[in-house]
Structure formats: C-alpha cells, structure tokens
Amino acid sequence: MGDSMYSVRTFPVMFGKATAVQVSALLLVLPYLVVALFAAAGTFPISSFLVAMLGFWAIMSAKAFAGNPSTENSKVILAQAMLLSLLSSLLLALIIAA
Amino acid sequence: MVKPKGKLAALPDLLSLELSLVVILGFLSGMILTSGISLLRDFSAIFAPALVLAFLSFGFNSFNAVFDMYLDTINRPKRPLPSGAYSPTQAFILSVFFFMSAVVMALDFSPAFYLTSFAFIFLAVVYSLPPLYLKGTAYLGTILASFIYGVIPVLAGIALFAPGSYAPYFPFLLVTFLFALSAVSLKDFET
Numbered sequence: 029m030g031d032s033m034y035s036v037r038t039f040p041v042m043f044g045k046a047t048a049v050q051v052s053a054l055l056l057v058l059p060y061l062v063v064a065l066f067a068a069a070g071t072f073p074i075s076s077f078l079v080a081m082l083g084f085w086a087i088m089s090a091k092a093f094a095g096n097p098s099t100e101n102s103k104v105i106l107a108q109a110m111l112l113s114l115l116s117s118l119l120l121a122l123i124i125a126a
Numbered sequence: 127m128v129k130p131k132g133k134l135a136a137l138p139d140l141l142s143l144e145l146s147l148v149v150i151l152g153f154l155s156g157m158i159l160t161s162g163i164s165l166l167r168d169f170s171a172i173f174a175p176a177l178v179l180a181f182l183s184f185g186f187n188s189f190n191a192v193f194d195m196y197l198d199t200i201n202r203p204k205r206p207l208p209s210g211a212y213s214p215t216q217a218f219i220l221s222v223f224f225f226m227s228a229v230v231m232a233l234d235f236s237p238a239f240y241l242t243s244f245a246f247i248f249l250a251v252v253y254s255l256p257p258l259y260l261k262g263t264a265y266l267g268t269i270l271a272s273f274i275y276g277v278i279p280v281l282a283g284i285a286l287f288a289p290g291s292y293a294p295y296f297p298f299l300l301v302t303f304l305f306a307l308s309a310v311s312l313k314d315f316e317t
Contacts, residue, residue: 038314042264052311059304071297086308093312102315109312110144113305114151117280121155124298125162 049097053090056109060086063120072124079120085112136211140191140220146183148309149279152302153179156283159295165287175286178231178243179279185224186250186274188217190261193254238289242282249274268310276306 039048060083067076086109093105131139153176157165165171191198191207192214199208206212212220225247232243252258253270261267280302284295292299 039268039311040314048311048314052308052315055304055308055311059301059308062301062304066297066301097315099316102312106309106312106316110148110309113309114148117155117302117305118151118158120298120301121158122163125158125160 045097049094053094056086056090056093056105057083059083059113059116063116072120073126075123076120079116079123082112082116082119131206131209131211133211136206136209140188140206140212140217141184142187145187145275146180148275148306149179149183150176152276152279153283155298155302156280156285156295157287158283159280159298160284160286160288174231175235175239175282178228178235178239179282181224181228181231182243182246182250185221185228185247186254188224189221189250190254192217192221193256193259194261235286236289238285239282242278242285246274246278246282249278268307268314271310272303272306275310276303 039051042048043051060080063072063076064080064083066072067074067080089105089108089112093101154166154172157172191205195207195214198205203209207214207217228243229240229247232240249270253260253267253274260270277299280295280299281292284292
C-alpha cells in the first residue's frame with residue numbers, strides 16, 4: 029500500500045491489519061459507552077440513554093466490519109458510522125439543550 | 127492511465143462535499159447546545175456562519191489533496207489530482223480562495239468565532255503541509271483529524287452564541303471527538 033511505502037502512520041500500518049480492525053471496531057462503540065457513562069453520572073440528562081442505545085447499532089456495525097474488513101465493506105461501514113454519529117450528536121445536543 | 131473527469135464533475139470529490147456536511151452538522155450541534163432548537167427557525171442566522179464552515183472544509187480538503195497527491199496516485203488514482211482533472215496549482219489556488227473567503231466572512235461574527243475559524247485553518251495546514259505533515263505521524267495525525275472534524279465545528283457553534291463559556295460543553299465535545307475518531311480510524315481502511 030502507498031501508505032506504508034510513504035510511512036503514513038495509519039492504524040493498519042501501525043498495528044497490522046488484524047489488530048487495527050479490533051481497535052477500529054472498539055472505537056465505533058466507545059462514544060456510546062461514554063454517553064451512557066455521562067448519563068449515569070448525571071453529567072448528561074438521563075434521556076441521553078436514548079443516544080447510548082444507538083450504540084447497539086454501532087455494535088452491529090463493528091461486528092460486520094470485524095467479520096469482513098475489506099476495503100469495500102469498510103466504505104459501507106464508514107458511511108453508516110458517519111451518519112449514525114452525526115445523528116447521535118444532533119440528538120444529544122437537542123436532549124442537552126431541551 | 128485513468129481518463130480524467132471534467133473539472134465540474136471532479137469538483138465534489140476534490141472538495142469532499144460529504145465532509146463539509148459533517149462540519150456543518152457539528153456546527154449546528156454547537157449552536158443547538160448554546161441557543162436551543164428555536165434558532166434553527168432563523169435561517170438567516172445560520173446560513174452565513176454555516177457557509178464559513180463549509181468554505182473551511184472545502185479549503186482543507188483541496189489543500190490536503192495537493193500534498194496527498196503522491197499517495198493518491200498509488201491508492202486512489204481516480205481522485206481529481208492524480209487523474210489530471212485538476213493540477214496541483216489549481217487545487218492550491220482553490221484552497222487559498224476558500225480559506226481567504228472564510229476568513230473574510232468570519233470577520234462579521236464574534237471574535238471567538240473568527241479565532242475558531244483561524245484555528246481550523248492553522249490545524250489544517252499543520253496536518254497536511256510538509257515538513258510538519260502531522261498526518262504522517264503515529265496517533266497525532268489521527269487525533270488531529272478527529273479534532274478538526276469533531277471538535278472545531280462544535281466549538282465554532284458555541285463561539286457564535288456563547289463565547290468564553292466552553293467548560294460546560296467539554297463532555298459533549300469529548301463525545302463528538304470520539305465519534306470523529308471512530309470515523310477517522312475507519313477511513314484508514316479505505317486504501
């Protein structure tokens with residue numbers, strides 16, 4: 029890959045592809061765990077658990093990605109993750125502002 | 127040799143329109159946090175600052191494309207620069223145009239918003255421009271890209287209506303940073 033040839037330190041170059049897939053799958057779910065944690069701690073309103081529940085979708089995406097970490101599948105999962113995270117951010121902002 | 131697209135057809139790819147949507151929605155999140163949803167009804171209050179953020183994103187992506195050309199030639203030869211739809215000079219001029227337009231437009235808003243816009247450009251340059259080229263460094267490049275897309279747009283939204291009171295929003299900023307981090311790490315697998 030050009031990334032490794034030119035020493036661009038992407039996750040697959042740094043960790044090797046198998047570990048990088050696990051790290052990325054974990055990172056997909058992590059924000060929702062943090063939201064749940066903040067909701068439980070009272071930092072976010074209790075209704076923020078609605079956003080944390082979207083983490084189940086992230087878990088399914090992470091499983092789908094870990095099962096097939098091909099370039100094509102990563103593009104689909106990336107599109108899903110971006111859409112889900114944008115909607116989650118907006119929903120969380122609405123819940124906090126309400 | 128890949129047949130080049132026309133300039134107009136290649137423009138959305140050069141500017142990465144989908145990423146400008148990420149930046150604008152992040153900005154709207156920041157605005158909603160500080161001012162509530164009622165502000166969304168006032169289109170005139172949103173449009174101009176959102177356009178500043180979109181221009182910053184356009185500038186960043188065309189600037190980044192110039193300095194990533196050698197990588198894209200191998201990994202993504204259909205992108206606008208390797209395919210020949212745009213020359214590096216044309217892409218660079220476009221990025222300067224968008225950055226300067228954003229800076230001039232940002233002068234109309236609060237000083238905090240202006241500074242946030244300027245920080246976006248500074249971080250974009252540090253991310254892409256050799257010899258700094260933080261994109262190529264372990265962890266720091268990923269963290270910086272996540273900060274640019276996940277934190278700066280939200281900060282811009284906060285800076286517009288509640289400049290100076292960032293501390294209450296740190297937990298929210300951490301969450302948006304983590305969302306961006308997950309997307310940036312997945313993007314590594316595209317090539």
